[in-house]
Amino acid sequence: MYYKTKPYRIFSIFNYTFLAVLSILCIIPLIHILAISFSGKAPANANLVGLLPVDFNLEAYAKTLDNENFLKSLWVAVQRTTLGTLISMVVVVLAAYPLSKENSAFRRRNFYTWFFVFTMLFNGGLIPFYILIQNLNMMNTLWVLILPSAVNVWNMILMLNFFRRVPRELEEAATIDGAGHVRTLISVYLPVSLPAIATLSLFAMVFHWNSWFDGLIFMTDHKNYPLATFLQTVIVQQDFSKVSARPEDLENISQRTVKAAQIFIGMAPILFVYPLLQRFFVKGIVIGAVKE
Amino acid sequence: MNRSTPPSTRKPSSPTGLRQRRRGNWRRTIALDGMVLPALILTIIFAYIPMVGIVIAFQDFKPWLGFGQSNWVGLDHFQYLFSTPENLQVVWNTLIIASMKLVGGLIAPLVFALLLNEIRLSAFKRSVQTLVYLPHFLSWVILGGILLDMLSMKGLVNQVLVALFNIDPIFFLGDGNWFRFVVVVSDIWKEFGFGAIIFLASLAGINPALYEAAEVDGAGRWQQTLAITIPSLIPIMIVVGTLSLGNILNAGFDQIFNLYNGLVYDKGDIIDTFVYRVGLVDGQFGFSAAVGLFKSVVGFVLIVAAYRMAYKFANYRIF
Amino acid sequence: MSNKLKKPLAVLMASTMLAGALSACASSDNNTNDTGSANEGDGFYSAPFEDGKYTEPVTISTVFPITSSIKFKNGENIEDNVHTRWAKERFNIDIKYLWTVSEQNNAYETKLRLMLTSGQKMPDIIAFRGARSLTSDLIESGQFADAGELFDKYASDTYKAAMAEDPSVWNPYIRDGKRMAIPILENAYNNDPVMYIREDWLQKVGLEAPTTLDELETVMDAFVNQDPDGNGQDDTIALSIGFKNDLNTWMSDAGWIFGMFGAMPNQWNLTDEGKLQWGTIQPEIKEGLARMKDWMAKGYIDKEAGLHDEPKAAEAFTAGKSGIIVGPYWMTGWPLPDVKQNVPGAEYKAYPLPAGPDGKVGRHGTPTSTGAILINKDMKNKDAFFVYQNYLYENWANPSADSEFEYGFAEGYDYDFGPNGEIYREQDSDKIPGGWIDAIRYTLGFDGAIIPSLRLNTLAELADGKEPETLYEETLAQSIPEQIRAAKIVIDQKDTTMMTMFSGAPTKTMLSKGDMLDKLEKEVINKIIYGSTPLDDFDSFVERYLSSGGEDITKEVNEWYDSVK
Incomplete structure (x- = not known):
């Protein structure tokens, strides 16, 4: 089977890593928006929220x-x-x-x-x-x-x-x-x-x-x-x-x-x-x- | 019709079948007409009837006069679009940005689909596919704000670049050349996951037996990809590529509008943002209709050309 | 179909009611004085009118943009809410909305244009704020009445006095000597800027608030280089400005920098010769640009200020990374208070704008009117609009003690009473069931009725220690102290205001060359500030600007000015 050959395995490692990084790049903005939605008003308006909520709340x-x-x-x-x-x-x-x-x-x-x-x-x-x-x-x-x-x-x-x-x-x-x-x-x-x-x-x-x-x-x-x-x-x-x-x-x-x-x-x-x-x-x- | 060559992906049908069809069973084809009918009626009503409005492109359109009574100005609006070097630059910018997006927007999803096709871990495959599809749903109003932060001089991207390559921070959105680069890359980033869906659907249609046969013949994965996967994607690629040629003068209004600024007008201003600004001063329906018509004609000519070429060289009828 | 039935019925009802009205007048003559006389005689009312209301229902049809500041509650909507019920009850006026639209991406304007184009019947009145070309198109359509004439006939004294505060508000709507639309009045000085400075930063670096350009530069240098936020990092900027859109803008403003030299960019200024000139090409601009270029190089302003729009630029201030921001007095309500939450101990204060080398101070002004109301010439009861608007001017704009608007527009909306009779207002929004709702925003002219000079002047008087006497003063006295102080500074510096003098429809050359010139201007200005083009390019820019259409525009604008002067 082709996927048991060595070159393919090396390729696979690269492939998995690459796609994982790509996925992270695509999800970051969404996490940012999500973090803002859970943050307090003042830090959100001042753009102080990154990927984690600041002053967590559900308001x-x-x-x-x-x-x-x-x-x-x-x-x-x-x-x-x-x-x-x-x-x-x-x-x-x-x-x-x-x-x-x-x-x-x-x-x-x-x-x-x-x-x-x-x-x-x-x-x-x-x-x-x-x-x-x-x-x-x-x-x-x-x-x-x-x-x-x-x-x-x-x-x-x-x-x-x-x-x-x-x-x-x-x-x-x-x-x-x-x-x-x-x-x-x-x-x-x-x-x-x-x-x-x-x-x-x-x-x-x-x-x-x-x-x-x-x-x-x-x-x-x-x-x-x-x-x-x-x-x-x-x-x-x-x-x-x-x-x-x-x-x-x-x-x-x-x-x-x-x-x-x-x-x-x-x-x-x-x-x-x-x-x-x-x-x-x-x-x-x-x-x-x-x-x- | 001697030229009715079947598409290359299809095996030629048996001579008897062809003859049967050629005899032209009237009742069978009228049924085919009937199936087109709903789409035909809707298209005539919602697309063709309103096309009378194209006349606005040749008028000094005044809303209160309507297109029955507004003055005719011939090709004035078209002339205005090409009247100054500044405006020509705008057309040029549009062409450059749109064509880079077109090429990138075709290749990136394809490569991604091929890479994803090699993933055997189903859960991973599905997660990746879902995640990369997300950015498509964020509007440029939102993404514009996020990009402004990420690409700022003190932003994430510059921090990484400075740490890795020890360079001066890059003024991504304030430098014309970098601006184009950012516009193209961020657009590809936003859309490749969504664009890949069509290729993935296409991959799903490949008969697994073909791979099994190749495996038996001792073909490696790379050879299988070259011999089976890619050829089976070519028709859909040609179709998608041809149809996107219609957008050769659409460089993405929402994106540019949210990202551009006085520093990058010379390289980043595009037809649509230009029309928008002119329209803001005065609701110039005539001018924007003329520009729209110009874009349509260019897009249509390109599509016809691509259609002919695909037929001539690849022997494939795109539609 | 039901309308056809209704009409004869209404006429019938009207005639019986008219009889009733006359007899009522005869019996009780101490009624409000204008009811009886107006029924006939001078023909003020187009329909029987008694006790401040029409005796038969009168309809006003209109269209309406729902801006993001308009909120509803109790399942209400613009067609049916506390305001429409009030109009019905108070005047017997039915307000009928042909359509409404969320005001976004110029949707209101687009829909009005489409309406005009498609030959739809125009509503009785159209209130519109925005592109003058649309107002022009509407007027050109010939479907609207000479509003000035109607105004003279129907408007009450208070309404007329408010309109007379700034006669130039009519200018955009004058056609052949006729005033074709009624300006919607706004608060004067509302967007005139003041300078907000981080008070705790000033104390930290041991400096006084700047009154001159030199002092300002000293303060800015300290704000950038002496680590005013005390985090040990070189991460502060001195001044928050954002000129992605314009130098002279509504918040995070940079116009005053040029005002110190005597010119205001992005607007038509009145020169000493009595002519109008486009501000950005005046020679004084060059000196302002030289400063901004210098400040950019020294890091006083954000390296990305040219990419930032107004709210984006303000973020640095509210995040506690910037020490100075220039903008209207209302910034004390938003966004400035955020900084106190984000940075414990942060204090900011409003100060007058500093003076330039020759002692000049200059800021952009606030147009007294940015929109207008058009009245359909086929409107059946043209007086009805004035009955409505006069009432708001008499009772809402500056209410007297017996006004029904003593506490606000409607109980349970913009005010409410607590169990012990205490008044809840916006600050107690969570105590009002369903939250505080600014119902005056539902009115036909958007903000009820505004007497331009009243608001800021009243605030300034209160700042000087005046005891609130009128209802209006009492309401304003509850504003936060920073706001009152900022308003006082706006009024103190009111002689420095430079108004934009051109308010006509876009001229011919503006239409053909305007965008090209605007782009040229922005490119050059940006490149000079960023230092990628030498300062002296400003001179060649001015030449090019004038020769490629600027001269013609200037001529056209001055022709317009002469025609309205």
Whole structure:
């Protein structure tokens, strides 16, 4: 076995060390934010917190969870992410299947593909889009957060590339059995494409979880903001050159610890989902299992 | 269609299968059209209809007149973008930073995925994968503040460098060349874990039987990697690389905006920050639409070129 | 659909109520004097009005930005809260919000522009603080009324007197001699800077607070080199400034350094010839830059000051690593108190800004108004806004003893009573159920009603030992002593204020060349301070600035100035 050879062992030692260091480098900022969220206000505002909390306390979390807007926006985000991912994946997978066919099998595929790819680059900008949403009466609805982004062309192209790797023999067997396209997609393509589907679902999920601008512009009521939009409000620094700042107000804006706690709580769900999806693309079991 | 060559990763199908398809079962293809339909409708509504707004790029757009009645200015906005050496420098900066990010953003996740693929300890593998994926979720507003501290003259990075190499502290964010370097490296650092997911998914799709066969043939791990792993990643790499060409003029607004300052304008100012500042003085929708259109055209031309090249040289249809 | 039903009904109700109103007037003539007369005759009220309120509901539609300093409690929101209920109860005014938005990344401005572009119906009133180009666009759209005329007709004397304190507040909104928007007034001197110095550091190095530039440099040298924080390490800086955004800025300010030589960067100054000139290219700036360059080299200011924005620069002070910071009087509320928590025994005090070699002192001013309220020309009851705003000016801005706002806007929000009748205010936030909430922030003009000169002047008078008499004075007297002291210093030095004189919409050349010039300016200024470019490059910079558009801008700005002067 290759992994018992000496050069490979040396490589392994290096590899483990390197990846461990890399992981630490990636986690440091998060630990820093976590430390701030558990710190006292004064040291946090003066940037005296490193990787360990100073004046440890849980006040920031209590304040965050006490804010009803936070919980509301969390709920909007959950709805948006679940529904948005689902709809987007259905639309994308449905379209990617025919587009993964060869020209000879589906002549219009080239036209369709370019039709979609074109929209990756060209768009009319915010103004006509805003007018459109208004005319569709979609202002302040969950749909405005879901439908416009449902056709994720990037995901579609990746999906069609993954579909192309499905062994042709499987499809032909299904065709001979008299299966239609939809059945072929569901019973042949989907099971062998689970890693891809898990990956692209993750992309869609992360996209929905992190998007904040559409919520800000199209939700006419701040109660309907998804979490990412809500968090933006908290993180952005206010410019005092324009407002009559009074010392009484300033208490509210200087809550660096609360900001840190909210960032962390905002990230938590998506971190939690990751390991669940991870098993689909860490192990190369899927195709092997089908092949048997 | 004689040119309908199957993708290189696929084995050519049997002649009978091809003929069957060529006969063109109308009912079967109409079903295929039907499957595209939902995406088609959504795209027409949400992408193509609003494209009428592109006309703003050629107008002196006044909000209260709308794009029906605003004055036409032809290519004035485009001219303005290229009017001064300063603005040309901005385009140039964008191109340099974006292309470095593009290359690094492709190679780093790939190398990482390959290295991770060699880890046999499942728990370690999963932890590493989860941890490196975290920075993707931090916004540049937050990371900008953290980087400012870490890269300061008395910051962690300089302390390490001074201790190790006995050099003068480096003014990372106040020196134009270092600034570009920091922007590119920190962006790669932030995104490589997330970018690697697609490659890991791709690796997961490789048939283990191929490795077993190679093992039997006495191939070492390095040879296996060269002969099996990398070739199987090439299609997805070409796809990702080609699609990211569309971003050749997007150097990362949020990141630059949070990190740049008066000392590094000459090397660090990019198109998007420039448009933002101009827009702040006056909500210049026309100018920003023109710049957007310019970026789109450049990106599109590059994608078409890459698509053609991949087809011609690698015989691979990217999409 | 229900609206269609409501209208005839409302008319019907109105006519019956009108009859009731007239009879009420006849029976009790000792009512408030303006009710009866205004119903008809001069046409002050557009709807029947009695006892200080409309007898039928009147609607004001608007839009609103929710800034991060606005908080809610009891499940309230901007559409339904103690303020909207108050307006309904007090005046019978329904405030209808077409939309609201969190004020971040210029979202309010963007949405207003989109609204304008998409041809949506504009609300009755729009209150907006920010980019003048948007206010200009809104005015250009022709959908808004001559607000000045309305103001003259409807505003109360107190409101008019407050507006008259600084007549230049109208300047940005004058079109063809008409005043197209009503300025939102702010506290005068609010952002005018004072100098805060670590008192314990001064004592440690045995020096007095500096009054001149030379003394300042002595103090700074001691703060850097005599280990004022006593930790045995060379880790202190003397002065916290952050000029990532601008030299002349709202906190961690550096503008006063140039003020000592008689010019203020990043703003339009009035020269002795009565012309406006861009501050950064005035010759005096060079002398200020020479000092800053010197201070940077000597370590008086942070080597990374050019990378720091305002709060970032203040961190060094609150962490106890810096001895001097310049900024508004309100810094005594935030962020300065943090230093006392982070460094046991830390003391800081506000001092006047030092004088330059010729005895000059100069600081940037605070605009009396940074925003305005636009009134839709199709608004049905234009008087309603003034009824509302007049009331706040009469009763909130400087309340008399019988005002309903004696203790604050609303009980249980910005004040509350304890079991023994004691008053809880912001300091006792944890004793008020749900916490202290600044409900005045919900008002249509953002901050209720402000008489510009009142706040800082009152604080200064209190500092001089005046016994609080009015409610307003009593409230302010409870401010922390540092704040009162800082406010007094602001007022003491008020003759040194250099106001920015240009408040028009961006000019033509500003639009085409402004960013390029701004970038050029920042690059050169930074490079000179950091010493990577010789000081004399300032002269060639000025030449280049003027020749590549600066001259045209100066001309345009002076044309504007002549038109409003």
